[in-house]
Structures are given as C-alpha cells and as structure tokens.
Amino acid sequence: MFSGKWTRSRALWISAITLILVATAGLIIRSREAAEPPQVPFSDLLRDLDRGVVAGVVVNGDTLEIKLADGKVMRTVAPANYAAANSTFIPELASKHVRIEVRNAPDQTPYSYGALALGLVFVGFLGFTLYRVTTGHIPALESRTREAGPESTSVTFADVAGVDEAKEEVKEIVDFLRQPDRFAAIGGRIPKGVLLVGPPGTGKTLLARSIAGEAKAPFLFASGSDFVEMYAGVGASRIRKLFRDARRHASCIVFIDELDAVGRSRGSNSLSHEEREQTLNQLLVEMDGFAPNQGVVVIAATNRPDILDPALLRPGRFDRQVTVGAPDVKGREQILRIHARKVAVDPEVDLHLIARGTSGFSGADLANLINEAALLAVRAGRSVVMASDLDQARDKVLMGVERRSLTMTEHDRLTCAYHESGHAVVAALLPDADPLHKVTIIPRGLALGVTMQLPEGDRYTHTREYLEAQIAILMGGRVAEELFLRQMTSGAGNDIERATGIARRMVCEFGMSSLGPLAYHTPDGPWETDRGAGLSEATAQRVDEEVRELVMRGYEAARQIVAKHRASVRAMAEELLVVESLDADGIRAIMASSSAPAA
Numbered sequence: 251m252f253s254g255k256w257t258r259s260r261a262l263w264i265s266a267i268t269l270i271l272v273a274t275a276g277l278i279i280r281s282r283e284a285a286e287p288p289q290v291p292f293s294d295l296l297r298d299l300d301r302g303v304v305a306g307v308v309v310n311g312d313t314l315e316i317k318l319a320d321g322k323v324m325r326t327v328a329p330a331n332y333a334a335a336n337s338t339f340i341p342e343l344a345s346k347h348v349r350i351e352v353r354n355a356p357d358q359t360p361y362s363y364g365a366l367a368l369g370l371v372f373v374g375f376l377g378f379t380l381y382r383v384t385t386g387h388i389p390a391l392e393s394r395t396r397e398a399g400p401e402s403t404s405v406t407f408a409d410v411a412g413v414d415e416a417k418e419e420v421k422e423i424v425d426f427l428r429q430p431d432r433f434a435a436i437g438g439r440i441p442k443g444v445l446l447v448g449p450p451g452t453g454k455t456l457l458a459r460s461i462a463g464e465a466k467a468p469f470l471f472a473s474g475s476d477f478v479e480m481y482a483g484v485g486a487s488r489i490r491k492l493f494r495d496a497r498r499h500a501s502c503i504v505f506i507d508e509l510d511a512v513g514r515s516r517g518s519n520s521l522s523h524e525e526r527e528q529t530l531n532q533l534l535v536e537m538d539g540f541a542p543n544q545g546v547v548v549i550a551a552t553n554r555p556d557i558l559d560p561a562l563l564r565p566g567r568f569d570r571q572v573t574v575g576a577p578d579v580k581g582r583e584q585i586l587r588i589h590a591r592k593v594a595v596d597p598e599v600d601l602h603l604i605a606r607g608t609s610g611f612s613g614a615d616l617a618n619l620i621n622e623a624a625l626l627a628v629r630a631g632r633s634v635v636m637a638s639d640l641d642q643a644r645d646k647v648l649m650g651v652e653r654r655s656l657t658m659t660e661h662d663r664l665t666c667a668y669h670e671s672g673h674a675v676v677a678a679l680l681p682d683a684d685p686l687h688k689v690t691i692i693p694r695g696l697a698l699g700v701t702m703q704l705p706e707g708d709r710y711t712h713t714r715e716y717l718e719a720q721i722a723i724l725m726g727g728r729v730a731e732e733l734f735l736r737q738m739t740s741g742a743g744n745d746i747e748r749a750t751g752i753a754r755r756m757v758c759e760f761g762m763s764s765l766g767p768l769a770y771h772t773p774d775g776p777w778e779t780d781r782g783a784g785l786s787e788a789t790a791q792r793v794d795e796e797v798r799e800l801v802m803r804g805y806e807a808a809r810q811i812v813a814k815h816r817a818s819v820r821a822m823a824e825e826l827l828v829v830e831s832l833d834a835d836g837i838r839a840i841m842a843s844s845s846a847p848a849a
C-alpha cells in the first residue's frame with residue numbers, strides 16, 4: 251500500500267535527522283568540554299600579572315583566556331569594558347610583555363554551524379509538512395488515487411464474460427467517452443454516476459476497467475475505504491483531490507470501489523461519523539459540481555446498495571444502477587474460457603462440465619480455480635492442465651486447502667468419521683437435498699472433516715423443504731456422534747450455528763413459519779439494518795420459539811434417519827477411516843451395499 255511506504259520513508263527521514271542532531275549536539279558538548287579551560291576569579295589574573303607569570307592573554311570581549319608561563323591555560327571574565335582598547339588594562343599587559351591576542355567574534359566551532367544548518371532544515375521540514383497538512387496535501391494520505399497504468403486500460407469487453415446485461419447497459423458510456431461533444435450536440439443526457447451492484451468477485455472492477463479500456467480513457471481508481479480516516483477533513487480533501495485529478499484527465503472514468511464504506515447513510519451512530527458525513531457531503535458536492543458533458547463518469551461498486559445514503563442515488567449522482575450478478579452456467583463457461591486461454595489446458599478438458607459443477611462460483615473464484623489447477627499441474631511436473639487438476643482445484647477453492655500435516659488423535663478421527671457420515675447419510679436420503687459431491691476426514695481449512703454437496707443446476711430460490719433438509723443434514727453430524735459414540739463434541743458448533751441461522755431467516759425473512767409472511771427484522775439480527783422496526787417482546791419470544799421448533803424438527807428428522815440407517819453410517823465411517831475421502835460414486839456404493847431398509 252502506498253500509505254505504508256510513505257509513512258515508513260517519512261519515519262526514516264525523521265529518525266535520520268534526529269540522529270544527526272543528537273550526534274552533533276553530543277560532539278559539540280564533548281568538544282566544548284575538552285577545549286574549555288577552567289574558569290578562575292578575575293583576582294587570580296591580577297595576582298598572576300603581579301607575579302609576572304602570565305605569558306599571554308586572549309581578549310574576547312570581556313572574556314579573557316590566560317596562558318601562564320608554565321603552560322597552564324585558564325579563563326576569566328573581566329568587569330564590563332575593563333579589557334576595552336581605551337582602558338588601562340591593555341597598556342599594562344604590554345608593559346609586562348604579555349602576548350596579547352584579540353578576538354572579536356565569540357568562539358564558533360564548525361559543529362555549531364552544522365547544528366544551526368540542520369536545525370534550520372528541520373524547522374523547514376516541519377513547516378513544509380504542516381503547510382501540506384493544512385492545505386490537504388498529506389503525503390501519507392494522498393496518492394491513493396492512482397492513475398491506472400496502460401495495463402489496466404488494456405482490458406476490454408472481451409475480457410469480461412457472464413454479465414452481458416450489465417455490459418449492454420454500460421456500452422453507451424463508452425460511446426460517450428469517445429465522443430462527448432457529439433453527445434452534447436444531440437442533447438443526450440449521460441449519467442454522471444453508475445452504481446455497479448453485486449457480490450464480491452463478480453467482475454465489477456473488471457467491468458469498469460473494460461469501459462475505460464474500450465474508450466481508451468484514463469482510469470482513476472479509488473476505494474471507499476481510502477476515504478475513511480480518523481482525522482476530520484482528510485477524507486473530504488482526498489475526494490477533492492480525486493475529482494481535481496479527474497477533471498484534469500477528462501474524458502475519464504473515476505472508479506470508487508466499496509462505495510458503502512463512505513456512502514453509508516448519515517446519522518448512523520458510528521464512531522467516526524462526523525468525518526464520514528463530511529466525506530460523503532464532499533462526494534455529493536463534487537458530483538453535483540461538474541457538468542454532465544465534462545467527460546467525467548463516476549463508476550462505483552458496492553454489494554450493499556441498501557445501506558447507501560439515499561442522497562447518493564438521487565438524479566445527477568449515482569442515478570443508474572447496474573446489477574452485476576453471479577454468473578450462470580453459460581457465463582461460467584465463458585469466464586473459464588477467458589482464463590483458460592492464459593494457461594495451457596489439455597484440449598480434452600470439457601469446460602462446460604466444469605462450469606456445471608461450479609454453481610455459485612463468482613468470476614474471481616473461477617479465475618482462482620484455473621490458477622490453482624495450473625499450479626497443481628506444474629507441481630505434478632506436467633506441461634498442460636488436465637481435468638483432474640481442475641477437479642482438485644475446485645475442491646480446494648470450495649473446501650479450503652487440505653491440512654494433511656495436522657495430526658489428529660485416533661479418537662478425533664473416529665469422531666470425525668462418524669460425524670461426517672451422519673451428514674452424508676442424511677443428505678443422501680433426503681429427497682430435497684442437493685446431491686453429495688464428497689465426504690472427507692482430511693482436515694481442510696478450519697474444518698476437521700467436510701461433507702460437500704453440489705447443486706445440480708443453479709438455484710436462485712430455495713423451497714421450504716430444501717431449507718428444512720439443510721437443517722436436518724447439519725444436525726446429522728451431532729446425531730451420529732450421539733448415537734454411535736454416546737458423546738457430544740464442540741465439533742458440531744459450526745453446524746449448529748448455520749442451522750440456527752437458516753431457521754432464523756426462514757422465520758424472519760422468508761415467512762415460513764406460523765408467524766406468517768412478515769419481515770421480523772430484529773435490531774441485532776444477522777443483518778445490519780436501520781429499517782427494522784422494533785419487535786414487541788411477545789413477538790420476539792415467538793420468533794425464538796419458532797426458530798427452536800424448526801431446528802428441533804430438523805434434529806428429529808436426522809435422528810430418525812440415522813437410527814434407521816445405522817448400518818450405512820457405520821459402513822461409511824469405517825470406510826472413511828481407511829480411505830479418508832469418498833466421492834459421489836463411493837458414497838453411492840456404500841449406501842447400496844449397506845442394505846439400508848427401504849425408507
């Protein structure tokens with residue numbers, strides 16, 4: 251990050267200067283101490299003169315340095331003007347054949363000159379920094395908006411796939427950026443601001459870049475979080491700078507990632523909310539400040555349009571919203587193709603098949619998948635990516651990296667095997683559940699074991715039965731542990747959390763309980779919401795009861811299935827202890843051979 255580099259180099263400067271100053275001061279003090287002769291009373295000088303033991307005197311204003319015949323050197327201070335040229339002192343010295351030397355300026359060592367120079371530099375530096383801070387040029391904080399180099403503007407629409415509607419919508423911006431005058435002549439109104447809305451990794455930044463690339467316009471990138479600072483006014487000054495740069499580079503694209511970081515509704519009681527409000531106001535002012543034909547188009551991205559301040563969405567600001575959703579099968583295949591072009595993929599590989607098995611993957615996930623597969627191929631010493639690499643990479647992206655180095659005790663492995671078998675058997679037997687993809691007791695990511703299901707097609711909505719099945723599957727692990735090992739472990743914690751989450755959403759969001767089709771947002775619910783009306787005490791209690799009811803029903807369903815199909819659970823757990831991982835075919839074989847009674 252820029253800020254890191256800047257503050258580091260500044261700190262380096264300051265410490266270097268301090269070091270030099272301290273060293274110089276030390277040297278001066280030492281040299282002074284070494285050179286300074288001892289000071290004696292003035293009467294000593296008079297006495298020594300009388301005795302005739304003074305060899306020489308250096309007169310330096312009223313300070314006299316006395317050199318005795320025996321080589322001793324001392325210093326004394328004479329009364330004011332005592333040693334002046336017109337006093338009797340000098341002739342007296344001369345009469346006694348004392349060597350007289352006169353110095354006008356006070357003693358100056360080269361060190362003190364150095365210290366003075368350094369001091370001036372230091373003060374100058376401080377003044378300069380202060381000036382920059384007060385005028386909004388804060389070295390540590392500016393340069394966050396970078397002009398994209400030619401590489402980022404070389405992205406074109408061909409590099410973005412699976413978001414055809416969004417592309418269609420932003421095409422006219424490209425035309426506008428190419429010929430702003432023509433647009434103005436016709437009188438067409440081009441939106442000043444476009445808000446790209448969609449989950450992370452779906453290609454919002456990429457799309458914005460490709461607009462700039464297509465129009466061959468400069469691309470100014472900023473992230474909403476860059477503007478969130480502790481110091482009041484800093485965020486606002488950075489917004490000003492961003493737009494100043496933009497106007498200089500028109501026609502151009504200004505891209506603000508994570509707009510929600512600055513654009514959150516005002517009035518929410520966050521810590522630095524004054525600062526945020528100031529920043530947001532500045533953004534609104536800047537957006538109002540340029541004319542539509544000035545050639546600046548502001549594109550912002552967010553995945554939380556609901557929490558944005560409504561003022562941002564008014565006409566003349568981000569008045570156009572473009573949804574950039576997760577890609578469907580066709581989109582995924584195209585995205586895979588784009589990224590597969592960059593690596594050597596075996597021509598036998600069927601990307602369509604992989605697209606079908608990666609439901610729910612975002613563009614970024616798919617790019618990551620291809621990259622992981624390439625790494626696996628390299629590790630295996632192959633020069634092309636095979637289908638098996640892609641399969642393995644998908645599991646890695648889906649379930650996290652295998653942690654084979656984690657040593658589990660035998661009992662942990664046993665627990666894990668029964669736990670995962672419980673999930674898998676319940677999933678295999680519930681008609682509304684997604685088909686099983688894999689069961690493993692090799693630790694992956696944070697989990698000790700994983701039961702993985704993959705939907706057959708893309709699912710956009712879920713039925714009540716599907717969600718209930720989901721809860722039952724999550725309970726299957728705990729149930730199997732209870733029935734086979736007579737134990738409860740903390741391993742079911744995450745399952746329980748997820749099951750409760752699903753149940754709560756069923757009640758509060760999806761209207762799937764006896765409370766009816768109403769939205770029961772609770773202030774401390776799983777969503778940050780300012781809209782949620784407060785729940786009455788009685789309703790809150792009923793919500794809790796309904797949630798409990800749903801989870802317990804899932805638990806009972808799982809219990810019945812596991813109890814009835816003990817043989818399958820046992821067979822699968824025992825197999826897992828040997829082979830550690832089972833794929834869909836392996837699971838099917840066990841389910842078929844363990845002679846489960848007809849459901």
Ligand code: ADP
Nearest residue numbers: 409410411450451452453454455456613614617
């Ligand atoms: P977002 O801004 O929506 O979080 P990004 O644009 O940063 O997502 O996407 C990250 C990376 O994922 C991109 O650089 C690109 O490699 C890949 N990617 C995401 N979406 C797509 C897409 N629709 N087509 C091609 N590649 C994509």
